[in-house]
Amino acid sequence: MSETYGIAELAREFDVTTRTIRFYEDKGLLSPARKGQRRIYTPRDRVRLRLIMRGKRLGFALSEIRELIDLYDVDPSEVTQLRHFLEKIRERKAALEVQQGDIAETLEEMQRIESQCSAMLSEKQKTKSS
Amino acid sequence: MSETYGIAELAREFDVTTRTIRFYEDKGLLSPARKGQRRIYTPRDRVRLRLIMRGKRLGFALSEIRELIDLYDVDPSEVTQLRHFLEKIRERKAALEVQQGDIAETLEEMQRIESQCSAMLSEKQKTKSS
DNA sequence: ACGGACGTTGACGTTAACGTAAAGTAAGCC
DNA sequence: GGCTTACTTTACGTTAACGTCAACGTCCGT
Numbered sequence: 588m589s590e591t592y593g594i595a596e597l598a599r600e601f602d603v604t605t606r607t608i609r610f611y612e613d614k615g616l617l618s619p620a621r622k623g624q625r626r627i628y629t630p631r632d633r634v635r636l637r638l639i640m641r642g643k644r645l646g647f648a649l650s651e652i653r654e655l656i657d658l659y660d661v662d663p664s665e666v667t668q669l670r671h672f673l674e675k676i677r678e679r680k681a682a683l684e685v686q687q688g689d690i691a692e693t694l695e696e697m698q699r700i701e702s703q704c705s706a707m708l709s710e711k712q713k714t715k716s717s
Numbered sequence: 718m719s720e721t722y723g724i725a726e727l728a729r730e731f732d733v734t735t736r737t738i739r740f741y742e743d744k745g746l747l748s749p750a751r752k753g754q755r756r757i758y759t760p761r762d763r764v765r766l767r768l769i770m771r772g773k774r775l776g777f778a779l780s781e782i783r784e785l786i787d788l789y790d791v792d793p794s795e796v797t798q799l800r801h802f803l804e805k806i807r808e809r810k811a812a813l814e815v816q817q818g819d820i821a822e823t824l825e826e827m828q829r830i831e832s833q834c835s836a837m838l839s840e841k842q843k844t845k846s847s
Numbered sequence: 848a849c850g851g852a853c854g855t856t857g858a859c860g861t862t863a864a865c866g867t868a869a870a871g872t873a874a875g876c877c
Numbered sequence: 878g879g880c881t882t883a884c885t886t887t888a889c890g891t892t893a894a895c896g897t898c899a900a901c902g903t904c905c906g907t
Contacts, residue, residue, distance in 0.1 A: 604866080606867085607864085623873075624885055641822070645816065649863075658830060659826070659830070669834060689771050689774050689775050696789070697809055701803065701810070704802060707799060712796075725854080734895085737896090739856090755853090755854060780893090
């Protein structure tokens with residue numbers, strides 16, 4: 588049980604280079620165990636990497652992704668910390684909701700353009716076949 | 718009629734520096750008219766700038782944003798171009814839909830964490846006031 | 848005619864996110 | 878032992894997206 592992965596294995600799975608994975612470690616986004624000198628990744632590390640990739644697709648900087656991921660891990664015991672924490676989460680949520688709106692708008696416009704284009708296309712082809 | 722804007726004006730409105738706006742011009746994202754040496758921006762340029770900012774919020778590179786914007790402007794008269802064009806649009810749509818999914822997931826998780834946190838918070842405060 | 852606001856074009860600096868090359872280590876196979 | 882394969886650290890290179898001067902033009906109010 589408790590499967591582990593090598594660095595190249597993960598690199599293949601997520602389609603990044605090993606350099607990239609090590610770079611993320613350097614930035615504190617991952618901290619795999621070591622067996623001698625080599626890195627050993629647990630399923631938990633793998634999840635983190637998945638989260639990193641999702642963050643990247645959302646256009647977050649690595650520093651922000653780190654904060655995001657920490658949100659899942661940290662257990663803020665003090666009330667003050669808890670408040671601060673909640674605030675961070677709400678900031679993130681707000682940002683994401685803005686993004687959601689942006690995407691919706693853009694998708695609508697793309698949709699419009701696509702319809703227009705395919706209309707033009709079928710128009711041209713009618714002409715051609717007439 | 719037909720209002721125009723100065724570079725600093727737009728910079729203020731979109732909260733970027735004039736350097737940034739000129740940089741976008743350099744990259745072919747904007748091409749304002751000139752009055753002598755100075756740049757004159759039309760409402761149309763302003764719309765483009767708005768699109769650029771939205772693209773940035775969505776995590777696109779400037780080069781991609783340029784392609785995106787061009788989608789609104791270009792009128793592909795040839796059928797081959799039209800097809801190519803449609804394909805591009807569909808690629809973009811697909812990417813955006815992935816992003817949409819990513820955001821939805823992330824938002825759900827944030828939501829969960831937030832609920833948990835605010836539960837913990839009110840719990841702590843009950844204890845405190847008892 | 849002068850200062851100040853606003854604008855211009857270079858040109859070099861900076862940060863993030865890796866790429867790439869060099870040189871060495873460790874394990875397994877034949 | 879020698880080869881291969883996978884991995885390591887160290888270090889310099891690169892690209893995108895600007896920031897930051899420097900040095901100069903132009904218009905406007907006083």
